[in-house]
Amino acid sequence: MDKETTIYDIAKELSISPTTVSRGLNDHPAVNKKTRQRIYEAATLMGYRSNTFASSLRKQxxxxxxxxxxxxxxxxxxxxxxxxxxxxxxxxxxxxxxxxxxxxxxxxxxxxxxxxxxxxxxxxxxxxxxxxxxxxxxxxxxxxxxxxxxxxxxxxxxxxxxxxNIQAAYKATAHLIEQGCRNLVHISGSLKVNLYQERLKGFKYALMDNNISFSDACVISTNLSVEAGISAAQQILQMDPMPDGIFVSNDTCAVSCLKTLSQAGISIPNDVAIVGFNNDPITRIVEPNLTSINYPxxxxxxxxxxxxxxxxxxxxxxxxxxxxxxxxxxxxxxxxxxxxxxx
Amino acid sequence: MDKETTIYDIAKELSISPTTVSRGLNDHPAVNKKTRQRIYEAATLMGYRSNTFASSLRKQxxxxxxxxxxxxxxxxxxxxxxxxxxxxxxxxxxxxxxxxxxxxxxxxxxxxxxxxxxxxxxxxxxxxxxxxxxxxxxxxxxxxxxxxxxxxxxxxxxxxxxxxNIQAAYKATAHLIEQGCRNLVHISGSLKVNLYQERLKGFKYALMDNNISFSDACVISTNLSVEAGISAAQQILQMDPMPDGIFVSNDTCAVSCLKTLSQAGISIPNDVAIVGFNNDPITRIVEPNLTSINYPxxxxxxxxxxxxxxxxxxxxxxxxxxxxxxxxxxxxxxxxxxxxxxx
Missing domain, CATH: 3.40.50.2300 (Response regulator)
Incomplete structure (x- = not known):
């Protein structure tokens, strides 16, 4: 590696003082515009690196x-x-x-x-x-x-x-209820994580406020992967009666659940309405397009x-x-x- | 902000020499395991930060x-x-x-x-x-x-x-030809970018090797966005005869083109076969699922x-x-x- 270019090298090259070079590089008003321009050009040409490092040490x-x-x-x-x-x-x-x-x-x-x-x-x-x-x-x-x-x-x-997250999940669930769903399931992420606990709360509160009873059987806790969506759908297909609304805590899992149910002959949204979370691009690709929470x-x-x-x-x-x-x-x-x- | 903890502080705390602390922190063999352990514990407790900064300056x-x-x-x-x-x-x-x-x-x-x-x-x-x-x-x-x-x-x-990219595009195009396509279109990204020039080359070479003539009218150059896919599909719907195979330089654009053609009553793949590029998750979501190049x-x-x-x-x-x-x-x-x- 070459030797590092210093302000002394630039000063020598331009036959001016190192102080002027330093001031020029720091836009000091005492150095006129033309000189500053010459200093910049020489610095670029000679591969000078402003010493971010040393200046960081000074400034902490x-x-x-x-x-x-x-x-x-x-x-x-x-x-x-x-x-x-x-x-x-x-x-x-x-x-x-x-x-x-x-x-x-x-x-x-x-x-x-x-x-x-x-x-x-x-x-x-x-x-x-x-x-x-x-x-x-x-x-x-x-x-x-x-x-x-x-x-x-x-x-x-x-x-x-x-x-x-409570409010967002509440809105998603209330929307399903408005659409006529009465038998709802929530596919959740790990309930060790705050965020998924809160979405579960929002789901519960919306049921409560609409006089729909909640039981732990309404919650399928997963890792929200593609595979989790498939296996949740299989579980749902075994339920009797089948739920008529599903709120899923992310879109990846919601889409794979939706596709698995569709392939099993379930009509979406008439038999089962589905809402996801995140508003990922896949929501606009899957058929029918997935309702979701837009996450900024x-x-x-x-x-x-x-x-x-x-x-x-x-x-x-x-x-x-x-x-x-x-x-x-x-x-x-x-x-x-x-x-x-x-x- | 508190004063920075130094090896001198640790040395004082443990009543050992700063040299021993420094050696201990650097796993020097002259410091026995038990002492090293004590030094580590004190360092953690006292919030000591190994001076990555100063050591970087030394090592360049x-x-x-x-x-x-x-x-x-x-x-x-x-x-x-x-x-x-x-x-x-x-x-x-x-x-x-x-x-x-x-x-x-x-x-x-x-x-x-x-x-x-x-x-x-x-x-x-x-x-x-x-x-x-x-x-x-x-x-x-x-x-x-x-x-x-x-x-x-x-x-x-x-x-x-x-x-x-030439080879990948060649494979994609040759596959369409194998499936019986004879009238092919390529939806490309900006031809200022190397990568898209190369994919266009692969497309051309595959046509050439299969005795299918190429003209500039076979190429729709776009920015490969969702919107570009819609407008390319609209262009394709106006073509007479309609192409029977489309190779698109990314999946985002391919999927939106596919959906626009589907909505216009075109059957995929029977009327028009489509291949994308990147193997994004959307390839497994869209119906029919999109053939694509898996990009590592x-x-x-x-x-x-x-x-x-x-x-x-x-x-x-x-x-x-x-x-x-x-x-x-x-x-x-x-x-x-x-x-x-x-x-």
Whole structure:
């Protein structure tokens, strides 16, 4: 590797003082525009790198934000990251991204790496089996801002960005009831995860408010995969009486359940109406198109980074705002529309 | 913010020498296991951060790999990133990720940020309108390894990881011809991009080898979006005679074209057989299921990071291997199967 170009090299090349070069590179008003231009050109030509590194050491800032996601390979998470990256990049921050692959062990290792790399702040959506936040303690005790988004822990110290999962699930279920469903089933994710507990609550409350009785037999708890949708559909086909409405906690599972029921001769939505969650692209591909909850992934990502940067700039105190709730909405499509109300 | 914990603090706490602490933290054999254990425990308790920063300055390594993707919000790119992150993380590297949002201007800015942040290596999939690689010159001249993947420029200095797009497109087209199609159309992406030029070549060669004449009227050049699929289908419906086979350069566009033709009363695959590209999840959702080229995104990501790290460790010379080509395969489904050959 070549020797690193320094401001001294540029100064020598241009026969001006190193101080002038340094000032020119930092847009100091004492250096006139023409000289600044010459300095820039020489710097680019000579491959000078502004010493982000050394300047970070001085400022105690690295201008990086760490992100720990459960899985990079997900429609929802990639929307969130797209939003995060845009805002971070505009504000001059870089994202360091890692994935926990849904295990708390890897999440603990990721948190340590982020800490050792001195990220200025951390954004986390927790893994499936994360039960406490002890591994984030170094961030809390050092005052490094930490925001949880989407999958968030129950913890007094945490600031979270979420949607109102109870309300969204309530809306989805109430919509099925409006369409005439009386015998409803909920296909849920792991009930160890807050978010799925809350969606189950929303489902229950909607039944209750409409005087429909709830029993544990109404809930099929799964991992929400394609396979889970198939096996849930097989379970549903054995039920007597068959349910007439299904609310599923994600679209992947809802679509595979819908297709399995269709193939078994069940008419959707007339025999069984179905609502999913996330508003993934597949909702517009499957026939009939799937009613779903539109989840503002990109907005969630933008909001998360914006909040963190505001805090870092001293513009807000992250500890004051404990929870930021984004709006989600029911998008009604043919899979649940029995009376022609679909938009 | 609290004062940073140093090895001196730990030494004082344990009444041992700072040298012993430093050696213990670096697993030096001169420190016995029990003492090392005590040092680790104290370090964790006291919130000690190994000084990755200072040690990077010494080693001239940052242990970070930069990645520039066109769009984070894409099925294919998120598979690639998942593969990259896994390999990087296992090898003790962090990924800094940014997106060009498909514009060369933003790609230039991203490249500069990566350079100033002293990434140890860079992985790039170029934007739609990137026509040269001048903005990566600082990496070349400084010997910082740079690998292009998937969307790669034509440039002598570049190492690339790709699939054989000509061959894949050839296979897709030959399959349509085998199924009896004689009047074929290709829906392409921007022909400014290498990858789409190559797929067009594969399409042409397959026609040629089967004595089917090619004319420019066989190619509809689009941006491969959902909307592009609808408008391409409308164009196709006006053609006289109607084509009997369509090869589309991605699945998103293929699926929306398929659905538009279906809605117009065209029978798929009997009137028109269709093949897409990427093997996205939607291929298994649409009816009939879409034949497609399986694109090894995760493998491409793993391979890219592995090659870069091998180079950084001196285990291989990235400049020797100019192109790494990964295998892709045709996955035959109902959208193109006229004689019952589908697997």
């Amino acid at each position: 800032r690295t201008n990086t934000i760490g992100v720990i996601v459960p899985m990079l390979n997900s429609n929802f998470q990639s929307s969130v990251l797209a939003g995060m990256e845009r805002v971070a990049n505009e504000a001059g921050y870089n994202l360091i991204i890692s994935q926990s692959l849904e295990t708390v062990q890897k999440e603990i290792a990721n948190a340590k790496t982020m800490f050792d790399n001195r990220v200025d702040g951390l954004l986390v959506s927790i893994a499936y089996d994360t039960e406490n936040v002890d591994h984030f303690e170094p961030f809390f005790s050092r005052g490094i801002p930490l925001l949880f988004y989407d999958r968030v822990p129950e913890h007094k110290k945490c600031t979270s960005i979420v949607i109102d 992934g990109e907005e969630m990502g933008e909001m998360a980074v914006r909040s963190l940067i505001n805090y870092l700039d001293g513009a807000s105190d992250v500890a004051i705002t404990n929870t930021i709730t984004l709006r989600s909405e029911l998008v009604v499509r043919a899979s649940s529309t029995r009376k022609g109300e679909a938009s | 390594r940052t242990n970070t790999i930069g990645v520039i993707v066109p769009m984070l919000n894409s099925n294919f790119q998120s598979s690639v990133l998942a593969g990259m992150e896994r390999v990087a993380n296992e090898a003790g590297y962090n990924l800094i990720i940014s997106q060009s949002l498909e514009t060369v201007q933003k790609e230039i800015a991203n490249a500069k940020t990566m350079f100033d942040n002293r990434v140890d290596g860079l992985l790039v999939s170029i934007a739609y309108d990137t026509e040269n690689v001048d903005h990566f010159e600082p990496f070349f001249s400084r010997g910082i390894p740079l690998l292009f993947y998937d969307r790669v420029p034509e440039h002598k200095k570049c190492t690339s990881i790709v699939i054989d 995104g995760e493998e491409m990501g793993e391979m890219a990071v592995r090659s870069l790290i091998n180079y950084l460790d001196g285990a291989s010379d990235v400049a020797i291997t100019n192109t790494i080509t990964l295998r892709s395969e045709l996955v035959v489904r109902a959208s193109s199967t006229r004689k019952g050959e589908a697997s």
